[in-house]
Structures are given as structure tokens and as C-alpha cells.
Amino acid sequence: MQYHTPASFEDAAAIAAQADGVTRFLAGGTDVLVQLRADIVTPDTLIDIKGITGTRDIARNPDGSWQIGIAVSGAEMTEHPALGRDWPGVVEATDLIGSTQVQGRCTMVGNLCNGSPAADAVPAMVAAGITVTVTGPDGTRDVAVEDIPTGPGKTSLAKGELISAVHIPARGDHGGDAYLRFIPRTEMDIAVVGAAVNLRLEGDTITEARVSLGAVAPTVLLVQEAADAIIGTTLDDAALAALAQAARDACKPIDDKRGTIKFRTHVVGVLAQRAAKIAYERAQKAGK
Amino acid sequence: MSKIHVTTTVNGDEVEFLCDPRETVLDVLRDRLGMTGTKEGCGTGDCGACSITLDGRLVCSCLVLGVEAEGREIATVEGIATGEDLHPLQQKFIEYAALQCGICTPGILVATKALLEKNPDPTETEVRYWLAGNLCRCTGYDKIIRAVMDTAADMREAS
Numbered sequence: 001m002q003y004h005t006p007a008s009f010e011d012a013a014a015i016a017a018q019a020d021g022v023t024r025f026l027a028g029g030t031d032v033l034v035q036l037r038a039d040i041v042t043p044d045t046l047i048d049i050k051g052i053t054g055t056r057d058i059a060r061n062p063d064g065s066w067q068i069g070i071a072v073s074g075a076e077m078t079e080h081p082a083l084g085r086d087w088p089g090v091v092e093a094t095d096l097i098g099s100t101q102v103q104g105r106c107t108m109v110g111n112l113c114n115g116s117p118a119a120d121a122v123p124a125m126v127a128a129g130i131t132v133t134v135t136g137p138d139g140t141r142d143v144a145v146e147d148i149p150t151g152p153g154k155t156s157l158a159k160g161e162l163i164s165a166v167h168i169p170a171r172g173d174h175g176g177d178a179y180l181r182f183i184p185r186t187e188m189d190i191a192v193v194g195a196a197v198n199l200r201l202e203g204d205t206i207t208e209a210r211v212s213l214g215a216v217a218p219t220v221l222l223v224q225e226a227a228d229a230i231i232g233t234t235l236d237d238a239a240l241a242a243l244a245q246a247a248r249d250a251c252k253p254i255d256d257k258r259g260t261i262k263f264r265t266h267v268v269g270v271l272a273q274r275a276a277k278i279a280y281e282r283a284q285k286a287g288k
Numbered sequence: 289m290s291k292i293h294v295t296t297t298v299n300g301d302e303v304e305f306l307c308d309p310r311e312t313v314l315d316v317l318r319d320r321l322g323m324t325g326t327k328e329g330c331g332t333g334d335c336g337a338c339s340i341t342l343d344g345r346l347v348c349s350c351l352v353l354g355v356e357a358e359g360r361e362i363a364t365v366e367g368i369a370t371g372e373d374l375h376p377l378q379q380k381f382i383e384y385a386a387l388q389c390g391i392c393t394p395g396i397l398v399a400t401k402a403l404l405e406k407n408p409d410p411t412e413t414e415v416r417y418w419l420a421g422n423l424c425r426c427t428g429y430d431k432i433i434r435a436v437m438d439t440a441a442d443m444r445e446a447s
Contacts, residue, residue: 003292003309003355026353033351034332036310046309048356075345099421100399101336104345105352187420188334 004047009135009164012047017137017160019045025162027055027071028105030098031114049162058083064170070163074103087168088282089177089196089275093124096181099188109163112145115153116190118215122149123196124179126212126222129169136161146212149219174201176282178275181214182267184258191215192259195247195271197279204234206280211243216251216268223250226272235280243276244269296357298323299367307354314338314349316357317364325365325394329423336422339395340364346402348421365394368401377401377439384435388426396422400436408444412437 002019006012016023021044024032035041049055055071058080066083074094077083084091090108097106097120109132111121125145132148134141137160148155148163157163177198183189194214199206211226226246233239253264291306298321305320314331317323317340329337331350338349341363349362368375377397380386387393396419403410403418410418415436416429424432 001309003353026356029351029353029356030333033312033353037312037331037350042310048353050356073345098333099336100403100418101339101346101348101421102333102351104342104347187417 001043002045004045005051006047006049008052009049009162012049012052012162013135013137013160015045015047016162021045023047023159025049025113028073028107028110030102030106031110047162061170064172066168068108068166068168070109070166071107074098074106074108075100077108078103086171087128087177089179089198089279090121090124090128090130090168093179093194093196094121096120096179096191108166112148113155113157113163115149115151115155115219117149117152117217117219118191118194119220120179120181120191120194120214122220123194123212123214124177126220127179127196127198127210128177129198129210131167132163133165133167134161135164140164142167146220146222151218171286172200174283174286175199175208176279176284176286178278178282180271180275180278182259182271190258193253193264193267193271194220195268195275197272197275199230199276199279199283201280201283204284206230206233206235209276211247211272211276213247213251213268213272216253216264218252221250223247225250230276235276240273240276244273247272292355294355294358296359297361299363305354309353309355311354312350313340313342313352313354313357313362316354317349317362320354323364323366327391327394329391329395334421334423335392335395336399336419337392337395339398339422341398341402344402346399363398365398368397375401376443377404377436380435380439380442381432384431384438386427386431386435392422392424392426396424396432400439403436404440404443408440408447410437410440 023045024043026048050071055069057069059067108121111119130145179196181191181194196212199209209227213221229242229246248269327337329335333348333351340349
């Protein structure tokens, strides 16, 4: 295994583009090293991108948007004094990944690129409207988070491409987000179902919403019908019922040891409703 | 395969080693530096037996490569006591019999020391969540939690 520590994303992309065999990028390593240790994936080329300038930084831009370095750990996001005030759903979802020890290393980008449909950070990232910059041999492009995963363990990133920056939109006025998951334990488990809601209010009426579901399809879903069910409403009982129905209609879960199709389909509606209520309450309290 | 030269700090002492890029910090500590206090349990980041701090941050040493330790500061269970004087956590673990086979103990000591440095007055719930990634198959956790809570109370009184 060749180990590289490039000084720029362009260099990292160039190394990956020229490499033969299996290539992995290393930031927190909480998936890459597990797969290496378990002999699931042994990379021929391992490219450690933590040494690149800015990859450990959390920065708030003048317009209120955020740029999160690709190697910022879950613990660093949780400890940040202001990020969680703007985007509690994104921070809490990332905080659900693994143990305290894993939080010391795991990253949002790793959670995204691992391609698990049950990734906890990803539904919250999709609901928040986060985009990422992808650097490759031919330059950079900006991509919405929902367009990165293409199936379990698979992404739309081409050979030589890697995510080089995470952009969280400005929170703006009267907005709130939330992510909830179901697991049979209280901690240290993989989501059986996840649901994230991000919305904005004008008075008591929802004017914008994004609803994302996890672990109920081959990829994390962005469900426009579920958002439409609550936009223009005050999240009354009829809107909540329509939200749950839209979420259930959108999901295409599998039966496995962690949950049946019937169970997942039921729970996704319940969690979408609860997440929407939390996001709504947060938006009411957020003010300007 | 060529080995990589790494210079790092372990419990305040500068150390150098050569390692294969696939070796973890856990492998390096135990097999190259002879520091066997850090234990291997699962080897995949689930059990916490190999907990160390890296630049003050609690991590599983089985999920950090040896080459990543270049220029960093590692702290292990061997650095918790001062000479023959046990750390208050170590004394309380003995007093409460908060260990049986002892495999999880180094990781739990490293993890709880990191917790008390960050939060000297944790609730029982906070201790339990903090230690969710430290598995013990002997004691059933209650004695561990009581030992940590009592240590925290003593250390607050002493400070």
C-alpha cells in the first residue's frame, strides 16, 4: 500500500487519477480503516488529505453561509459555539455517528462518501441544502449532496475525483432543522430509519421545506412530495398526516435483520412528523 | 514494502519508529514500542479497549494509522499514573472493584480521564453516553459508573 500526503486537492486528484488498483482517500478513517482491518477493502493507494491547508477549519462567511473543512470531526462540529445554533439538525445528526472515540475522527464527508443509505449525517445534509465542491483532474465542480450517493457503497465521483469543501447555506430568518433516527438501542447503532426536515416560516406558515429520508431506499432520499405536503401550512394535523403519507409513499425499504419493510414504512412517517415538529418549533424560536 | 519513519510524542516523550503504512497506532504502541497497556479488543473501533488521546482528543488507536501520528501527541494509559502514585480514577477503580478481567480498563481510564478534563461535573447520563463506546463484558458497568462519579466528586472537592 502506497501512502501519500499531498499538500493540495489538485495534487490529491492527480495522484488518484494516475493510481492503479484500489484507491482510498483518508480523513477520519472511521470507515476506511475498519474496511482495511476487516480485509474488506485493502487500498493499493491511500491518500491522506488531512494535511491540506484549511481541511480542519469551520468558517462562517460574511453572508452567513458556512464552509466546513473536509477533515473537521464530529466532535469539532458539536463543540463549535455557533454552528449548532444555525444548523442544530446537521450537528446533531453528525453527532449520532458512532461513539465518543469515533466522534473524535469521523467526518461529514466520510459519512457521505461511504455511501451507506443509513448514514446519519446525510439526510440532515440533504435537508439543509448542503453542496460540496468536487476536485478532479479536470478542475472543480459544485454538486448537491443528494447527487453524490448512487447506491449502497457507491457514489457519482469519477476516478481521480474527491470532495474538497462543504458549503452549508446561510440559515436566514425563521428557519429550523432536525434529524431523528430509529435504533433499537440508545446509542452506538446503525439507523433502521432516519428522517430530516428543514423549513422556514413566515408568521406561522411554512414557506420553504426540504424533507430527506434515510435507510429506507438504496440511497438517502430527497422527497419533494413530503415537502409539498407541509409548505403553505401551519403544520396542522392534516399537514402532518399528508407528510407521513408522502414519506411512506416515497420509501422503498428492504427487509433485513434490523427492520422489516412494514416496520420501516410505518416508522418513516412517524419520524418525519416528529422531525418536522422539532424543526417548526426551532424556526419559531429562531426569530430573525 | 518500504517502511516509513515517524517521529511522535508518547506520554510526553519523543519517540521514533519505522512502520508499514498499514500498521495502526495500536500495532505500533504494542509491537514496536513495547507499550502493552493499550489493549486490542475488536480492532474495528467498536469496543474502545484501545482508547488513547491524539492531540488531546479521545480516539480508538486501532482506527489511526501509525504514519498519521507524525508530529502528534499521543497519551496512553501508561501516562496516567505519576510514578508509583496512581491517578484518582485508578484508585477509585480499585476501591469500587470496577474491573474484573481488566481488558477494557485501560481504555475506560483513558476515556474517563478525557471526560473529566472536559467536564469535571458530569451527570450519570453524561458518563454513560461518553462511555457508550467502551464495552465491558464483566462488571455490568454500574461499578464503573459509580467509581467515575465518585472520582469526579473528589477531584472537584480537591481543586
